[in-house]
Amino acid sequence: MPTSFEAVAALLVALIPGALYIWSFERMAGRWGIGLSDRIFRFVGASAIFHAVLAPVTYWLWTSRWPSIAIGDSHPLWLWLIAVVYVAAPLMVGTALGAVARGRSGWARWITGPDPAPRAWDYLFQGERDGWVRIKLKTGGWIGGAYATYGELKSYSAGYPEQQDIFLARSVDLDPATGEFQFDQDGSVRLGAGGILVRWEEIEYLEYIDA
Incomplete structure (x- = not known):
């Protein structure tokens, strides 16, 4: 010493x-x-x-x-x-x-190393990428939104070792029974009014779709 x-x-x-x-x-x-x-x-x-x-x-x-x-x-x-x-x-x-x-x-x-991310959650949301997220809640309802890392509206997912949660920059309309995306007449995904913040404890199923 x-x-x-x-x-x-x-x-x-x-x-x-x-x-x-x-x-x-x-x-x-x-x-x-x-x-x-x-x-x-x-x-x-x-x-x-x-x-x-x-x-x-x-x-x-x-x-x-x-x-x-x-x-x-x-x-x-x-x-x-x-x-x-x-x-x-x-x-x-x-x-x-x-x-x-x-x-x-x-x-x-x-x-x-080949797999630096400690959890699948960190691996999925690391880096700059844009896509759509569909989430089935443990309560049985469906919510979804745009996961965006470019432009003015940006999404965010908490990384290790913090508690897992995700913020989707814009919500989208989903069918409440099936979770299917709802579309406008021009074929684009129907966007909601604001963003969504979800904790991991609330999620039963999450699907990520590259934009």
């Missing part, structure tokens, strides 16, 4: 890149960690990778600059760039990879 201020500072510097990477990745892709221990291993491992890549710079900094830092000498302004890159690189990489994983890009599997 650290026994001095310098040791604590060195420990924080060692772990910050991984913590920033995990924070920025989960900000884009969702908090898909199994638990606290899993997330700790992730950001410690990410820190190790970043330090390995930047080892030449770290070695130069400690061997050539640390003695003067300790006695308080002035330093050139360009040293500030090292701190900027040190913080910005994990943030940019984590954000970019999180966006790629959320967008279902094929090559993202090399980073996230």
Whole structure:
């Protein structure tokens, strides 16, 4: 365990890149960690990778600059760039990879694995996609709506580890007995007046249809 201020500072510097990477990745892709221990291993491992890549710079900094830092000498302004890159690189990489994983890009599997989503719910609603949703409630009624991720009206589904719920940007008219979509005279789906928010506990059956 650290026994001095310098040791604590060195420990924080060692772990910050991984913590920033995990924070920025989960900000884009969702908090898909199994638990606290899993997330700790992730950001410690990410820190190790970043330090390995930047080892030449770290070695130069400690061997050539640390003695003067300790006695308080002035330093050139360009040293500030090292701190900027040190913080910005994990943030940019984590954000970019999180966006790629959320967008279902094929090559993202090399980073996230073939099935990164922890639940079928997260797999179905991850990424940007548009479609129609039909829901049979446990009460026996049917409701439906448009699941939209483009334009001004956007739908939303809660991701792991939050409780599953879904917001449909626009409701649609369904047959109350069969759940069949109702259409206007021009053949388009008949839209309702507003959106719908549904909790998983209320759902007996859910069907997703790509638009």
